[in-house]
Each structure stands twice: as C-alpha cells, then as structure tokens.
Amino acid sequence: MECKHLLVELETAGLEEHLSPAAVTHLDQCAHCSGLMADLKAIRSASAELSEAEPPARLWVSLRNEMEAEGLIREAEAEVVAPASRPSFWLRVRPAMAAAYLAVIAVLGVWIGTNLTPTSQPGPMVLVGGVEPPDPAALGARNPVVAASYTKSLEVIDNFIRMCEKTVREQPNNEVAREYLYDAYKQKADLLAMTMERGAWGD
C-alpha cells in the first residue's frame, strides 16, 4: 500500500473504523502516515472540548424580553421568583390583620357606647416606642368594658406585630412584610393615641 491509498481509506473508513490489514501494515512502516494518523486523532480528541461555550448573560435577558413581547411567558414575574414566600406570608397575616382592625373598631364602638367625655390631656401620640401604654388596671377601675376591649385589642395587635417582625427578620427583603409591620405599628399607635386622647383611663 502507498501513502495515497491510506488517505483514501481514511476518508471512507474514518478514524473510528477498523483499518484493513494492508493499511495497518503501512502505518507500522511509514513514519509520515503514522504521524498523520496520530495528528488527526489528536485533532478529533481536542475538538470534543469545543462542544460547549458559555454564552454572555445578556443573551438570556434579550431572549426573555423577546419572549415577553411575543406573549410566550404567561406568568407574572413575582409569582415565579418567590413562589413560597409571598403567598404563605399573605395567608398567615390576613386573619391577624382583620382581627386587629376589628379590635380597633370594637374599642371605638365601646368608647362611643360608654359616651366618655374627651379631655384635653395628653396630646396625640405618633410613635409607639418610648410611650407607656395605658395601665389596664387603672382603666378597668374607671370603665371595665373599655378596659377589656382595650386589653384584647392590644394583644391582637401585639401578636400581629410579632408575626410581622419575625417575617421581616427571616426575609429582610420582603417588601410586603415590611409594609405590614409598618401598618401594625401604626395601628398600635392609633389605638394608644385614641385611648389616651379620649381620657379613657381617667385623670
């Protein structure tokens, strides 16, 4: 066999197939052809490493924009990104939130029902922290019904605050939880302010 015949056999049989005995003999005797064979196998082996390449990050962004424009994506981003955190938080806080609002309304109703006379002291409270809440015992001595409603309302709101604080600690980036916590502080401030403004616990 001559070198040119080996080339023809390599073309048809490839590097993977078994070569004819004549080709094998030629490869044993011809340094030029055995070098060629070794090089071609080295090229094939190295080429497999080219099968993967990292695309730039902008490719996905661009693809996603195109998919959104075409309406291929049918889900809201928020539900996809954090499917566990947002709905479960809503489910947990919803009853507490409703209870807290009801509690405030109940205090208002009780206060109107008892027809207490507003006094000029003390002034409106805007912050919860640093302000001593009205003492239920003192309040109870003057108006037991208002005292009971106040105590219950405060307990509900405090529970709600604790729940919100826990969620914010666990999920510092959860905007919904932060919003609810702010609302809870505001509710407590409103309750205390209303009770103090109306002089419900007396002079």
Place this chain on the structure above:
Amino acid sequence: MARTRRNQAGEWTEADAIRLAQEGNAEAFEFIYRMHSRRVYALCLRMVGNTAEAEDLAQEAFLQLFRKIQTFRGESAFSTWLHRLSVNVVLMKLRKKSLPETSLEEMTEPDEESAGPRKDIGSLDPTLVGSIDRLNLERAVDQLPPGYKQVFVLHDVQGYEHNEIAKMMGCSIGNSKSQLHKARLRLRELLQEAQRERARQERAAAKDQATESGGNTSGID
C-alpha cells in the same frame, strides 16, 4: 405550587420543566435555557465564528424552540429535538448567507491562495500530539472553508453521525465523510503552520535576546 414539582434536591426534572414551559412558566423556560444554552451557543459560535452572530443565532434557536414547545410530545429526547432544531436554524442562516456570495465549490474547496503553504512531500512535520491548545484549535476551525467547517463541527465537535449530517445538510453520506476528512487534513495544516509560526517567533526572540546581551557586554567593555 411550582415548588412541589421539584425533586428532593430542589431542582426540576427536565420533563417537569417542559410541562411548565408548555404552560408559559418563565422559570421553566429559564431552566431549559440554562441546561442547553452552552451547547447551543457553542454550535452557533463554531459555525459562524463571531460572537455577535452566534448570539443572534442562539436566540433565534431558543425562540423557535419555545414557540414550538407546545408541540413537543416526548416521542424523542428533548435534547435531540432542541439540538436538531438549533442545527437547522444555523444551517438555514448559513445557506441564506452563502447562496448569493459563494458557490458550493468555493464553500468546500479552498483556493490556492487561501489554502496556505503546501506540505513538502517527504518532509516530516513535528507532531501535533500534546501541542493542540483550545485557542489555536478555535482559530484553525474559524479558518476552515464553510463546507468543511459545517461537517467538522457537526461530526467532531457536536458528535453527529454521518447519516444524520447527510440528512441535515441534504448531501450524501460519502460527501459528508469526504468533507470531514478534508477538514481534518486542513486543520492539521493550519495547526502545523501555527506551530511553525510560534517556533519562528521563539527563535527570533531568543536571537534578539542574544544580540541584546551581546551588545550590553560590549557596552560594558
């Protein structure tokens, strides 16, 4: 809801991701993209040789996939379906690009000038074994004529068989084998030329260094 469809490691299986993507779930689309983008992008990059065009092609391939994902019924492997679709996108693009400009002959047969230096009959070149690095190989593949490159990338890089390539490219199996063989021989020439060029540069650098140190010595004297 989506979480319950994940496995114990918190990852979706491909089948779950496909089902959710068929419902239009963005996270499932991304999961599929992350699984396959490296291979699809590599295919496009090797075929066209420039990153901007490769990005466009990869995006087009995934867009076509996601537009058609509703029709995937699982009769074949999803990855096979996706990669075949990607190859079709690339080949279609290359056909459109090459038709008005290049004849089939030009696509496959390098002319005398572009073919580079011919091998001297009887001379023994230093072997390439152990000296092929990724960068040089990428450069060499880029320099292949389009017809050689397509078959080479599909066979040696992507792992397709000749009968599959023949079907995809609309040619005979013999033609695919012939193109692959010529591509490998051409790559060998290109890599050898790069190797010779490196050796020349190293010799020149060594010569410069020797001259410089000689000059410095005479300066001291």
